[in-house]
Amino acid sequence: MQAYAEVKAKDRRALNPVSLACARASPFIDIPQFPEDLGTDILSEGLQKLNTGIIMEAFIFPTAPTLLALLAGIAFLYRFWPHSSTPAPKLLNPEKSVTLGPTPDVTEDENRGVSKESDFPAGWWVSKDVFELEKRAIFNLAVSLSSQSLCEDGKVRAFHNVCRHRAYTVTKKECGSSAVLGCRYHGWSYNTYGELTKAPHFDDIPGFDRSQNSLFAIHTVTNGLGFVFINLEASPRTPSADTSLLDAFASNNRLDSQSIWVAGQTIKVDLNWKMTFRQQQLIDILRLENEIEQQSNIPQVTSILDYVRAKSEHFSLFPFTSFYSMKRTGWWCALSFLPVSEQKTAIRYDLYCSKIDSSRSRVVADKLAELLEEKARELETEYQESFVSAPPSLHSEEIEFQKNILDCLEAHIKLEKAQGVEVFPAMRKPRENSRFQQAEQLCKELDCKSELIGKDLAW
Template sequence: MDSTDQTLFFSPGSVLVAFLTVAFLIRQAWPRFVDLKFVKCQTNSAPVSSLSVSKEPEIPEGWLGDSGIFELERRAIFSQAWIYLAHNTQLTKPGMYQSFDIAGFPVFVIRGKDGEIRAFHNVCRHRAYTITRKETGASTVLGCRYHGWSYDTTGWLVKAPQFDQVPGFDKSQNSLFEIHTHTTKQGLILVNLNTEKPTNLDDEAVSTLDAFFQTSGWQQNSIWVAGQTVSGDFNWKSPMDISRLEAFATDLGNSLPRSSSLSTLKMALRRILKASPSTNHFHFPTAFFHHVIHTDFLIALSLFPTSAEKTNIRCDIFSSSPIAQKEREAISETLGSGLKRFNQEIEDEFQILSKRECNTLELKDQVTRETLRRVHEHRKLERTHGSKIHPAMRKPKGSNLFQQAEKLCKELDCMSGISQNSNSPDVLDW
């Protein structure tokens, strides 16, 4: 090979082509040597890329709206967290109850004849029909409208038509499924759906809760003023930003009537005696409390998911001072219009988020971090266990005699001409 040929072989163009070829081959082979997942998210406005060095993205695909993620949240969070439902002043008389849907678990709380507040799964032990059909009501005897089974305020089965004479049928084994309930010294009603002994309330959470209610003037005998529930088409986590919840509560609070001069003086003294009191408190996973400054009002806001893309927003307003009836009506109207606007804003935002290839939530949000932590821990536990773990799952006891009673009940349905597919409101629609 002469000098001319050597020059052509080592020309800059040849070296560049060789370099690009080697670079391309390395790029193609790189995934074989490194087992990393790359998360690429794109929005409708501009592409956004991010790399995750973990084998599993901290925020999984489908975080907002995926049914599989929602089912995991039901097991990891809503089946075993202490969830705020109501305040004891909303249940002032025996038989007063309030119904909720917690992530697909229908439950209700009720004040018994003995004054105790209890919570139960809102399903009849016979055919799982709803016991309390209204959101709020009052009755010392709760009857199932399917076959007439009736329960008292302690959940005890007091009446089972056509079953009393069935050999082996035991009423004591067919009471309503009771849920762990805890009422704080401020009157907050918390429930835990775990069928086993639930974990104790976190000491730090309890102390901060106590501190907040002490500085806000909340009392166990504070008055419930108004409350409403609206249903929205969005995932429960989409509005879970403390600043977002605070903005809604602040706007609503500014629409409420101002306190009297005496009440304002009491609040000023309370702020002086208590160092830098907070006006907000979040109780995981879905409850947000806001004290309206310069007033005796306190707002309780909760989000109860019913499915992956549907959520109920419940908002209650309380006062530590008496409220006239006309003021109550005005406050209720203000609350209703404010909730509708808030719900619409969240629905509109969720429509935008749901169109993204994957979400771009920031992990600096404390609520998001805690949700992810519990989801990941439960998923690891299930992987170790080798199957899904349902902390809230109930396994009703049933004997052969009870199965015979079930057969008898079905025969009675046929004899009376009742079908489960009937359009009658008294019949359970499966």
């Protein structure tokens, strides 16, 4: 039997060097005899042809010696085959930055470059422009300078803490008791219902109406468990808040209006308020529980079942506040991240307990303050090292929290584009007349010229 290797290349023929090498090592293949110098030329030409995509056909018997010869031929080819250098793939440009557009979050492994765009805009953790947008889209509805009062009728009311005369601060105390809220600028005074009761030098002015100059009221709701919810939106009607999940959490953990406020403090830290998603790192519930239980007695027989079943729980209220309960203690804590600037936040905590546990309040309050101060500094360091210079790596739950914030911002941008102006939902519009409208229009035109000359609009 005779076998041969044929290589087709246009109208010329050359022996396949693989088959040639195999044939010389195999007694079962009969190769035609060529002059020695001709074989060398053919082999050289065959190697060159192989690199340009020649069609090869080989017929070889599958015997063990043949297989060994085939491997030897492959090694021979690999030694002389011209290896092309393939450039490594390049990463996409990591400098891309678009207002509320994606920011590249680039990762790279040993074999290839991979580019992944973050869902969040450039400067998400440090930008002043993003912070200003957050003020309009979120803070105007969640945080503002306000005053809450418990009126004679037992109802809690909330007002903007600004005088209607010259927008001066009415009260500067965080808490206190008074039947009159007085502005020290020009002596205007208000009762606990927000009504103007005194306006020196204005009562004799024609057309002045006290009833039209009450404090700006804020939408306020108190649920059955004593939680007060406020909505700063200026519109006369707002949708009712769904508090069912918080109510269930409060009922299961003895959070109600009978709880006693034990202590509270505000800690200032250098980090962005969106680090709220790391709130659970601040509260070391286990250490607090141990501190409380060291000073408590064994539970009574009637409450042993509740003692065994009890567990610590946590509930978050978007976007700033979380509640923490401590198992078997009747103690709970409220924690809030209050934005100050793009890289400064005030962490506010308030500790509560039931009446039966009030005797241990000082020790527990001191321990909580110590733990929070320690954890707050750790969180501050993490922010400076991992969030300022480059986008951090987040877990899916943490990304979901940030996406909720991003959705609020994008919805507000859409609203501002439709109206053509920046929108402040909590801003109260002053009473307008024709002269005021003319002045307002002139100011808008001047602002527009300034924007066109200086920089593009934010949207």
